[in-house]
Amino acid sequence: MRNIIHPRRKFFNQILYGGISLGLSQNILAQNFFTPEEEIDWYDVKELGVEGKGWNDTTKYFDRLPAKAQGFVRDRLWDLSMNLKWTVLNDLDMPHMASTGIKGIDLYTKYNNKWRYVTTAGALVGLKTYQNKSIPADSENEYELIKNMTPEFREYKLFLPLYDGVTKLEIGIDNNALINKASPNPAKPIVFYGTSRASACASRPGMAFPSILGRRLRRPTVNLGFAGNGRMEIEVGSLLAELDPCVYVIDCLPNMNESSVSERTVPLVRKIREAHKTTPILLVEDRSYTNARFFPARKRHHQKSRKALKNAENY
Amino acid sequence: MGINNIFYLNGDNLLGQDGEAATDGSHLKDEDLCVKESGHSLSSIKLMLQNID
Structure with a gap:
């Protein structure tokens, strides 16, 4: 090469x-x-x-x-x-x-x-x-x-x-x-709405986890990861509702806090549900910072935002 | 939430326990990502896809 x-x-x-x-x-x-x-x-x-x-x-x-x-x-x-x-x-x-x-x-x-x-x-x-x-x-x-x-x-x-x-x-x-x-893949896509973690810091584009999942599951993927700006916004939810995926993956916690998670999770899910009554929606917690054990504030941040997401799921 | 077909993925162990899975403590990198992150997500999404097309 x-x-x-x-x-x-x-x-x-x-x-x-x-x-x-x-x-x-x-x-x-x-x-x-x-x-x-x-x-x-x-x-x-x-x-x-x-x-x-x-x-x-x-x-x-x-x-x-x-x-x-x-x-x-x-x-x-x-x-x-x-x-x-x-x-x-x-x-x-x-x-x-x-x-x-x-x-x-x-x-x-x-x-x-x-x-x-x-x-x-x-x-x-x-x-x-x-x-x-x-x-x-x-x-x-x-x-x-x-x-x-x-x-x-x-x-x-x-x-x-x-x-x-x-x-x-x-x-x-x-x-x-x-x-x-090539003939388009007829399967419905997986839609990812999230943060920079949707692309992560993979060493090359094919190694981002949505790309890996798309290959393994033989499905198209729509990667809507916005670095620093994946925040469960209702305006984005309206756009998501226009799509017709097999699964919505909501992966926004790394850019949010307890308050915004509590405020926005339910409206976002309901906005999607208005258009798609049964399409699976996967709510993803933020991954623990790998050094969180050394930084109590980070650990508390995880705990609070996850509790808010769990509360929303059980709402 | 009173809405069906909502699934939940816990974040605690997505990056494993050795602290090596991110380039800066936060953003994932390749090796651990493939095995742990996508592996975990894969099983969850496969579960959801069982009854779809």
């Missing part, structure tokens, strides 16, 4: 997307074998479609919330769903998460009817140098994902960045190869 930095070619073009966890995935069918770059045909992913979008009427193609949500939900949530042009000056780095997870793209393929990891496209934009070569500040990411792979017709799935957003994504294949849109 090799990275290519070329200011004009466009392949995996990453866009800055502060504090977002993005769980879209996309299926393609393609025959693959390495070819010289001049013999590559490029396909815009928008023409192939993505899996895991809750709404089609989005302002920008890779937005997770619908256009009508702007001005309806808090600005912060809307901001989190907007894709910004990715430049080196605004590139997103985090002190606790690998770049491959923040802005890389994972490639999986079906093997013996199971999704198997193939490789990760790492983002080089934002680095000043790589392998002793300088990287132009206005570069777009271009990454050769597959090289010398056996030429077979395969089904692939791409997992997009967990924190940075994407505004444009193109797939290049040998001009003698074929690429087709």
Whole structure:
């Protein structure tokens, strides 16, 4: 595998997307074998479609919330769903998460009817140098994902960045190869409404737990994790009620406290129930901070918010 | 809540007991996440999905 930095070619073009966890995935069918770059045909992913979008009427193609949500939900949530042009000056780095997870793209393929990891496209934009070569500040990411792979017709799935957003994504294949849109998964999706924990700090996008669950359960997943902003808001509940999932997973406690959990859990669940009488709803407690035993205030925070959630469940 | 089909997932043991499952004490990382977090959620969601399509 090799990275290519070329200011004009466009392949995996990453866009800055502060504090977002993005769980879209996309299926393609393609025959693959390495070819010289001049013999590559490029396909815009928008023409192939993505899996895991809750709404089609989005302002920008890779937005997770619908256009009508702007001005309806808090600005912060809307901001989190907007894709910004990715430049080196605004590139997103985090002190606790690998770049491959923040802005890389994972490639999986079906093997013996199971999704198997193939490789990760790492983002080089934002680095000043790589392998002793300088990287132009206005570069777009271009990454050769597959090289010398056996030429077979395969089904692939791409997992997009967990924190940075994407505004444009193109797939290049040998001009003698074929690429087709895969048949959509007819199963109802699992909808996750939560916090940054929905994407967590996985080292690459395919390792976020909604992505793992989607592969294991063979279902699409809609990942509505908003870093710092998963707060059981009724406006978001109204949008959730528009979807038709097999399960709603409500996983907001890490961004809430006892008071807000007590106030918002029941209205959120009822809002969903107005539209979906029997769809399972899973209320998830916050995971214990792994160092909570050393910080009594953290432990108390867990205990109080969990008690509030339990009380709401038994309401 | 008086509403059916509500399920509940306890958070206490989702990350195991060794304190190694997060990069910063809070955000999960891969290895433990796969085995413990998704493993636990998987069984819960499978239970919920038993009677659906």
